Amino acid sequence: MTIERIAILGTGLIGASAGMALRLHGFQGSITGWDPRPEEAATAQRVGAIGEIATDAVTLAKSSDVVVLAGPVLTMLDWLERLAPVLGPHQLVTDVGSVKGALCRQAAGHYNGPAQPGFLPGHPMAGKEVGGAANADGHLFQDAVWIFTDPAEAAERSPQAQALALEWRGWIAKFGCRVLDMDPTRHDVLCAWISHLPQMLSTALSSLLEEQFETNADLLPIGGRALREMTRLGASPFSMWRDIAQTNTDAIAHSLLALEQRLAHLRENLKTPELRAEFEQANRFRLAQPKK
Template identity: 35%
Template sequence: MSIRRITIIGVGLVGGSLGKAWKSTVTDDVLITGVDHPLVLERAVASGAIDVASDDTATAVADADLVVLATPLSAIMSTLSEIAADLKPGTIVTDVGSVKVPIVRHALETIGNETLFVGGHPMAGSEVGGIDRASPFLFENATWVLCPPDTTTDDQRYDELVALIQATGARAIEMTPREHDEVAASVSHVPQLLAVALTNTVGRQNESNPNYLKLAAGGFRDLTRVAGSDAGIWRDILAANHGSILDALALFSAELQRVRNRLLEEDFGELHASFDRARKTRETIPKDSKGFISPLADVYVHADDRPGWIAAVATLLADAEINILDMELLKVREGTGGTFRMSFADQATAKSVVDRLKTAGLAAYTLD
């Protein structure tokens, strides 16, 4: 492999996880340089995500064979302009932004013909970011969209980039920038807006009747899990992909109006057919891969009503290096205990948790 020097600009959750994944899977002698704020770089080096820390972007990219732009979406295009003159001929540049049309267009206008730019978007992440959350397994079974230019058909550099991405455990697929943004609008960006809208609707109802949120348990929490996402990050996404998002919202609004009309007409047969279509469609979603919005795998466990129970369970899982991503007390009765729902990265982890908890004498199960 000719890629020996990799520079990652932006060593947060995604950039840091990339560094960790490559350092644990790439056997060749690869040097990874990170560019970010000093405190972030200090933690990135300490955690093993990067080999070299740099606060000088120009120097960091000058000798790089591969440059990864892992900054927030709003900074990717300005960073492209900043580094264009410092890239050596033959360098590969890619990004991890969640909107592709404006980024790919800007790259083609900015960097020279001797540099290969490939738009990229790994469908993996977390509601909480930062280098401290970085994991070498973040991209395992994730879909990674690549938007290569038409000229990459026989380009060895592109093949090496794909190999590096596959080394993280991700599954690379090719799309045009336009296709990516249209698909992302429907399966990622609109669901985010729907979660926010539903949460705010119920929140306003709750202002006059607090029973709304008292009854908002499992199903409501599942539908609105992403409503707590970072508004600043989403502002950039909505601005960059607003055309496709507006089109997708129009389609959803029309579907919602059809549901409303069937209710007005008391056409429960058609509503039943709608449920059937939705179930069959959902069953075709790959269960072994992460998509634009990565689902969490839930484990339900009965909790004894005694001091230290939560600490004991957390310690049991921590000793196995298993991270609890979310936890909710669903039911509780004084003197007898209750039921906790704990969420994990994937079904394999959830199954391992159930086995460990059962071995420890606890009642635990999944719904799968």
């Protein structure tokens, strides 16, 4: 086993779930966590996601084989800058961020060289509308897609960092994930459409309903399952989505504009055959989705 010591910086939902998944699938090494909120790290330890709690993140990272960055994107950008000078070519940094272009640009020139630590950017397409280690689940990644967006300079990684990257990818496969490799720019455009846009749509709808009806207890029973499903993501934390919006702005703005235009088209054709065409096209997309 090449990986014996794993550090998780950020022990919220995804970081803690990764720790639990490692244990669930047989990882025997040490998993130590750090979080800016001590109570969150304590919860992660209590649920079995980490074995120990570190009080200093940099010291923890320096003593680890693999460092998993699991905080908001802007925080991860800061960690990439801070860790580059103190880590060596025998170590690997990976992440679980929803935006990859900004992280890859931050890492360029500081990681993946022969004498530099490795950086393997990753993104599990899994989560919940609620965060925190208390909601962590070792089965969260089962049947999910885990995307890696290795930059071109990854070919120059040291042999030690490359071995760590290959082993980490192996653990992700053990989680039950389907592993995909993708260009970071393509990743950010794709996620703007299939992940970030649905979040913004649910947030807008939930906010609009709150404005129109306030906290009307009669609304939810009337809306039923359709309302619950459409507004589920409206419970997502701003702290995470703020960073995504700031680091994938152009792609998200493009998808939002396209949606605005589509909604305007629907509004203008409520009494024309165009409405039928929209429903038929939507049905074809939905029927093409894999059944779970």
